[in-house]
Structure formats: C-alpha cells, structure tokens
Amino acid sequence: MYENQSTDMIAWLKVIFLSTLLIVVMREFIVEPVEVHGQSMQPTFEEADLVMISKLTSIENFDLIVFKVPNGDNYIKRVIGIPGDRVEVKDDELYLNGQVVEEPYLQSNRAKAHAMGYRGLMADVAALTVPSGCYFVLGDNRAHSLDSRKIGFISEKDVIGEVKLRLSPVKEIGVVR
Numbered sequence: 001m002y003e004n005q006s007t008d009m010i011a012w013l014k015v016i017f018l019s020t021l022l023i024v025v026m027r028e029f030i031v032e033p034v035e036v037h038g039q040s041m042q043p044t045f046e047e048a049d050l051v052m053i054s055k056l057t058s059i060e061n062f063d064l065i066v067f068k069v070p071n072g073d074n075y076i077k078r079v080i081g082i083p084g085d086r087v088e089v090k091d092d093e094l095y096l097n098g099q100v101v102e103e104p105y106l107q108s109n110r111a112k113a114h115a116m117g118y119r120g121l122m123a124d125v126a127a128l129t130v131p132s133g134c135y136f137v138l139g140d141n142r143a144h145s146l147d148s149r150k151i152g153f154i155s156e157k158d159v160i161g162e163v164k165l166r167l168s169p170v171k172e173i174g175v176v177r
Contacts, residue, residue: 031055031164032052032053033052034053034066034160035051036050040076040140040144041078041140042109044105044140045076045166050166051076052165055161057164059079059162061079061080063079063162063163064077064078064079064176065078065135065137065161066160067137068160075146076163077147077148079135080135080136081136082135086098086128086129087125087130089122091124092120095127106142121143122143133157163176164176
C-alpha cells in the first residue's frame with residue numbers, strides 16, 4: 001500500500017517538475033506575456049492590455065515589438081525602419097525609402113488631432129538611414145510617445161520579441177496585425 005503511494009507521489013513530482021521546466025524554458029526562450037503600460041500605443045493598445053510576444057521571430061517593417069530601454073523598462077512600439085531603410089517625416093506624412101506610407105492605425109488619432117485644431121500628429125523628422133543592427137520605432141499615439149524620435153535607434157540586442165497575440169481585454173483577444 002505504501003509502495004503504491006510512494007510511486008504515485010514520485011510520478012506526480014516528475015509531472016510537476018517537467019511542467020515547471022517546460023514553462024520556464026518557454027517563457028525564457030519562446031513566448032512571454034507582457035502588460036502594456038502608458039498611452040503611447042493608443043488606440044492599438046490601452047493601458048493594462050495583456051499581449052503575448054514571440055522571441056523566435058525576424059523583425060519586419062510595421063511589426064509591433066517589445067524592447068528594453070536603458071532604465072530597465074520595456075516599451076512596446078511599431079517598427080518603422082529596419083536596417084538600411086531611409087525614414088523621413090515631412091508635413092505629417094511618413095516616408096519609407098522615398099515612398100509615402102499609409103498608416104491606417106493612425107486614423108482615429110489623426111481625426112482627434114484635427115478636431116482639436118492641430119496641424120498633424122508629429123513634427124518633421126529629417127531623412128535618416130537606419131544603421132545595421134538597429135530599428136527605428138514609433139508609438140501609434142505619436143503625440144504622446146517616447147520613441148526613436150527622442151531615444152534614437154533601437155539595437156537588435158535590446159529587442160525582447162514581437163507582439164503576436166492580444167490576451168486581454170477578453171473582447172479583443174486575437175492575433176495582432
């Protein structure tokens with residue numbers, strides 16, 4: 001009788017240990033939940049939204065990424081320029097490699113800015129080329145975002161992962177585009 005209980009206990013301990021190990025490995029190397037802080041990505045994300053990031057991805061233009069800044073905080077921003085891209089903002093229009101970029105995710109913020117009498121969402125940014133190993137990022141709430149316009153290029157080594165899923169609020173669970 002005691003032998004069966006001992007065997008059952010060892011089996012359960014193995015399951016618990018392996019499950020814990022799997023969770024730790026997945027969180028460290030594959031995926032990680034991240035809570036959104038601040039208003040810099042509104043309306044795409046709101047304060048306290050929960051997202052899932054993938055650490056196994058290659059970053060492309062307009063991907064949403066989480067990266068570490070020097071003070072230790074994690075920021076979520078949209079990648080505008082990847083290495084070698086030429087980025088410029090002129091008259092409230094984003095240019096990528098000399099072409100105007102449509103940014104549908106800015107429509108509601110642009111409408112609010114115009115309704116309040118503002119000329120646009122952001123000041124001009126002189127043309128610049130993104131160096132190797134770096135990204136140029138912007139928040140979707142351009143008027144209230146600490147991004148590459150202020151903190152400079154983001155190093156690849158500071159990128160934690162790409163936002164893939166929204167986990168909360170419940171009514172908005174789904175793949176992030």
